């Protein structure tokens with residue numbers, strides 16, 4: 001098994017706080033996944049067209065016809081926080 | 095801070111000459127009635143979160159279906175910019191995490207864009223024509239809008255989904271641009287061409303067109319691409335030029351001081367006129383999206399879209415010069431916008447001479463329409479009504495000053511211009527008998543001016559002519575008055 005996952009970095013990106021035990025567990029699991037990816041990378045894909053889509057369906061379109069939107073208050077009721085018709089979230093940028 | 099003047103070569107301390115390598119990424123909101131993947135209205139909305147549904151709120155499990163109209167408008171935009179439409183294009187999920195994109199990815203075309211290899215011609219600052227290449231154009235959905243506020247000491251963001259899912263095309267240029275002027279011109283050309291084909295408004299002021307610039311420097315004569323810096327948040331053509339000029343100079347100073355340039359994004363601060371680093375966003379991979387269908391386009395369909403392109407500005411200008419015998423300057427003034435050109439041609443079709451039509455359209459009608467926040471398509475002063483008034487001007491039934499007053503009245507009612515002229519007494523007085531009486535009065539009232547004339551001051555005739563016209567409240571035909579005056583005074 002390879003050992004290339006930087007679990008501190010990954011958990012920071014995923015905004016997850018992990019304890020030591022979890023760090024060990026997920027490092028191992030993620031490394032397993034990477035090993036599998038490495039295995040796939042060994043396949044020769046030289047003459048294979050890149051996959052654009054996983055399903056075989058094309059040109060499914062809608063008409064450009066405006067329909068009524070849904071009730072804002074009902075939607076906002078489902079949000080943890082809202083005000084003045086907006087969803088409220090913690091600020092990410094300074 | 096030193097400013098980089100447009101087009102000047104950049105000299106480093108060691109006298110090495112450097113050049114700037116600039117590429118632009120331009121997001122343009124298409125003006126379809128609905129959003130890209132749902133039936134919500136594609137309008138900013140009078141209040142936040144007014145035009146929303148489970149699809150554009152990006153709820154799990156929804157089925158995103160692209161509208162035919164968006165594909166057509168995107169294709170026409172690409173054709174206007176001379177791009178090759180790809181027979182097969184598809185959507186990817188561009189992964190990133192940010193409150194303006196709560197589902198965690200943006201639907202965009204990364205691996206299979208709608209169009210590649212386009213170009214536009216610009217006029218550089220020395221007046222010569224230059225072709226700038228477009229690498230590709232792809233479709234993508236816009237994200238939600240964030241309003242940043244501070245409540246006491248708590249910093250919050252308010253999220254409005256009205257913009258979420260608005261259809262965009264992103265134009266990506268080749269790194270062909272070498273100075274801020276050409277970058278501004280490129281954007282200027284897009285801002286003219288795209289509204290011409292009617293697929294988008296392209297207003298930087300209202301954010302329906304947003305420009306990012308990638309900038310790096312390298313010694314002249316070398317081919318290696320150095321690390322680039324992306325600059326965002328420029329909301330006018332001028333600020334694009336200022337931001338790029340500033341950034342070129344900033345990077346030049348970094349090199350001079352031996353500082354390394356690192357790949358990052360900066361924001362243009364229009365108040366302080368500087369670029370400031372933006373906190374990094376985690377940008378993830380682009381993976382094929384399984385919900386939106388593949389788009390397959392036939393040559394026949396592309397031809398159909400090509401047929402919908404109007405006559406483009408360059409062709410129109412060439413035709414106007416030939417057909418209407420106008421100067422290049424006059425032609426540019428009436429062809430910069432599609433509706434102005436249409437209005438001009440309607441006036442000419444009504445029988446007005448091209449020169450009169452250009453003159454009245456550019457110096458009188460357009461400013462008046464703008465002042466009233468109207469537009470040429472909807473104004474009550476239709477080409478037919480204006481033509482009736484201009485006929486009277488051409489036939490000298492009304493003089494130019496009175497005609498300007500009549501024009502103002504045309505906006506106020508649906509009345510026929512001829513009726514307004516007749517009812518309000520705007521007819522030009524060319525009746526010599528009537529004018530002669532007035533001239534006699536002015537001559538006897540102004541003996542000094544008459545004396546001046548006889549002592550060789552010929553400009554006195556002009557003064558006396560003005561006096562007569564004033565007596566008629568501007569309705570006298572100036573040519574007739576002058577002629578009669580000159581005969582009498584001798």
Ligand SMILES: [Zn+2]
Nearest residue numbers: 132134147150
């Ligand atoms: Zn929606």
